[in-house]
Amino acid sequence: MSLVIAGTMAFDAIETPFGKTDKIIGGSATYAAWSASHFTSPIKQISIIGGDFPQEEIDALKSRGVEFEGVDVLKDEKSFFWSGKYHLDMNTRDTLVTDLNVLAKFDPKVPASYQDCEFLMLGNLMPSLQKQIINQLPKRPKLIIMDTMNFWMDIAMDDLMETIKMVDLLMVNDAEARQLSGEYSLVKAAQKIMAMGPQFLIIKKGEHGALLFHKTHVFFAPALPLEEVFDPTGAGDTFAGGFIGHLARTKDISFENMKTGIIIGSAMASFVVEKFGTQRLKEISNDQIMERLNYFVDLVNFDIDIVS
């Protein structure tokens, strides 16, 4: 059994209506690994960091079963940095700064020890790099999941389409699904996107939950109704980490088990937004996760009796 997670490990500076951070640890692979580590280990990380990435953060991840052999360290350079400011609705944000730094040199190599990979999570990255990782695996993983974003649809559509064709499950948000398919209806968008290659599609709708599509099947998972969303950064990556962590733990890639994975991903995302950065993912216990999963059961569980 082996789960490989590829993506960014970075610094973020975040401003929300509730507060502001200095540089804190972020990045798609960081959030996904913290989230997945509650369900499975080892997690074999593929990323690139600078000499400024804190050793204590690396040690904390290692103690959770995250392996760093696939993480390039460029000692004299800086880690990727992103800074953003959320609007009052918390659904939209402005990017203030994007310093690629080491990310501009990222040339991912899959170490020999990663090549038994059964579950591959490709966090949001340049599509050509995602493809490069898939192509280095001698044996095709049981499941390849890919996250992406509108930015690549704007500037690297050909690469993106080639990479999408190679994966089993694509994860995008509703606006991205519409952009990629040219369809406003998410049901129609899903059919068009699955025709591009992936057998499974997850459309994330933020505070409105997530949809899983497979052939003619649809599953809907709500987001938890929250009193406050403190910081939405990393919610999508945390969702993805919980989802793939559950699949890797159970080694079951059926549609039925993916439903459970989506609820688990949603629960993990509902934690991460409660504080800045990855903090909540470091604190929460299995009991707290179970309690929240039961909350999801209560939230959507209903009985249908017979209509007269």
Add this chain to the structure above:
Amino acid sequence: MSLVIAGTMAFDAIETPFGKTDKIIGGSATYAAWSASHFTSPIKQISIIGGDFPQEEIDALKSRGVEFEGVDVLKDEKSFFWSGKYHLDMNTRDTLVTDLNVLAKFDPKVPASYQDCEFLMLGNLMPSLQKQIINQLPKRPKLIIMDTMNFWMDIAMDDLMETIKMVDLLMVNDAEARQLSGEYSLVKAAQKIMAMGPQFLIIKKGEHGALLFHKTHVFFAPALPLEEVFDPTGAGDTFAGGFIGHLARTKDISFENMKTGIIIGSAMASFVVEKFGTQRLKEISNDQIMERLNYFVDLVNFDIDIVS
């Protein structure tokens, strides 16, 4: 057992990205009655119409168990008329024409035969008229449900607050819940609104489903992911009609049974948007309703196994 539904019975002219109608039958009480008639009868209607309201429409409703003793007919005047145009996203619309006509003279009287009312659905109307109806009932109904809209928050807030205090369940959309409470978070908004009087609150989120709140309990029902929304007019009223129709049929006003009611309301709303006006509500069979309810079960049903 008796269900009373109050609201408008009117003409609409609708333009959507998919087509355009001449004057067709509409109105909050019309949609609610058609929807509820699939679950319960009689339905005692309170409304006002002009001499132009088609007799065949009245006969069709009567054949479904809708009683007209509480419907004022002003023979020489015209029925309420609304005309609107939906934007491409189908979530927003512009009102083109609002001709109050008979509605300007509406002075609702509750007939003696309606006074055994156990379930009262107050469709969207001027809040002072909704209050006038409640005040005419000698015995308080088992459940009073009230729908309203932002328009009354803008021009009749005091009346609205007085009326809200008198009902058991308020139904608003997300924007209205935010406006009424001054809270962006729907969880906080719900707590504030329930403190205004109603024990139960339904927040409708259109294509994003609906939330039911009661004390500290929350239930979420998704909307059906649809290929096309052809005409969203009346979706909220149809939802309300299915919900109260189910409660009136089962005579059970527990939170658990309201959950089922919300799923039934959502199913009915998913039908009505498939064609213009009330057409789908007239066509559908019990089997088709059951089939769609089962679709909802599949849509949200999941298993949670134990986290390692």
